[in-house]
Amino acid sequence: xxxxxxxxxxxxxxxxxxxxxxxxxxxxxxxxxxxxxxxxxxxxxxxxxxxxxxxxxxxxxxxxxxxxxxxxxxxxxxxxxxxxxxxxxxxxxxxxxxxxxxxxxxxxxxxxxxxx
Amino acid sequence: xxxxxxxxxxxxxxxxxxxxxxxxxxxxxxxxxxxxxxxxxxxxxxxxxxxxxxxxxxxxxxxxxxxxxxxxxxxxxxxxxxxxxxxxxxxxxxxxxxxxxxxxxxxxxxxxxxxxxxxxxxxxxxxxxxxxxxxxxxxxxxxxxxxxxxxxxxxxxxxxxxxxxxxx
Numbered sequence: 001x002x003x004x005x006x007x008x009x010x011x012x013x014x015x016x017x018x019x020x021x022x023x024x025x026x027x028x029x030x031x032x033x034x035x036x037x038x039x040x041x042x043x044x045x046x047x048x049x050x051x052x053x054x055x056x057x058x059x060x061x062x063x064x065x066x067x068x069x070x071x072x073x074x075x076x077x078x079x080x081x082x083x084x085x086x087x088x089x090x091x092x093x094x095x096x097x098x099x100x101x102x103x104x105x106x107x108x109x110x111x112x113x114x115x116x
Numbered sequence: 117x118x119x120x121x122x123x124x125x126x127x128x129x130x131x132x133x134x135x136x137x138x139x140x141x142x143x144x145x146x147x148x149x150x151x152x153x154x155x156x157x158x159x160x161x162x163x164x165x166x167x168x169x170x171x172x173x174x175x176x177x178x179x180x181x182x183x184x185x186x187x188x189x190x191x192x193x194x195x196x197x198x199x200x201x202x203x204x205x206x207x208x209x210x211x212x213x214x215x216x217x218x219x220x221x222x223x224x225x226x227x228x229x230x231x232x233x234x235x236x237x238x239x240x241x242x243x244x245x246x247x248x249x250x251x252x253x254x255x256x257x258x259x260x261x262x263x264x265x266x267x268x269x270x271x272x273x274x275x276x277x278x279x280x281x282x283x284x
Contacts, residue, residue, distance in 0.1 A: 087126070087127045090252055091127045094127060094129045094250060098131045098153075098248075098250075100152065101140075101153040104149060104153050105134070105135045105140075
């Protein structure tokens with residue numbers, strides 16, 4: 001149970017860890033839009049935008065309609081509510097900090113080796 | 117605050133580093149090393165003053181460059197437990213640049229965000245490796261307040277996107 005929750009959180013965070021995808025979500029927060037409309041503000045090809053939408057879809061953040069021609073996308077905020085608690089936000093911040101801590105440790109080690 | 121109230125709304129993050137506890141301790145207690153990792157993504161840490169002894173205080177500044185200039189967030193607090201290479205406990209509150217505690221709402225946080233949170237780090241060294249357990253306690257639970265935190269963030273982004281689109 002906890003594992004699948006965590007997996008879902010991972011997917012959500014991974015989907016959010018990209019400026020283009022956040023901008024797409026922000027656009028969808030105002031109302032549904034077609035892939036063409038979503039692509040418009042970006043200097044990006046349609047396939048590139050479609051790829052981002054796929055990632056958002058996998059994370060359950062975006063639902064793409066089935067109407068053959070337009071297939072408008074809309075936002076599903078449910079996964080966002082899951083990561084909405086302060087504790088989760090802080091967990092992500094601390095995890096990233098400790099990733100950087102790891103980098104510093106490696107740099108310190110390299111320096112030490114240089115001195116040897 | 118009892119131990120139980122604290123642990124209820126805590127974030128616990130555990131890591132094992134391939135380095136002795138003394139190195140990890142320095143990363144928490146030496147300003148120049150602390151600055152290398154403490155800023156969240158997109159933030160630098162221009163100021164990290166620390167008087168690491170029981171009753172000593174710290175003053176941290178996290179800075180982010182935005183299109184509207186730089187945004188600085190200051191925090192301060194007191195070291196409650198200082199046991200080198202083993203255990204570090206300090207409080208953390210939002211502050212101004214002079215180290216005066218300010219209300220979290222001054223930084224745009226919801227009013228359910230507590231004035232003071234507490235960070236406890238425990239180090240355990242074995243065979244040159246160190247297991248570190250960090251507990252950030254006193255965070256508000258409830259998704260509600262934070263939900264609106266995200267909503268606010270998305271509202272801001274939506275506004276940004278609109279500006280971008282109009283600017284075309």
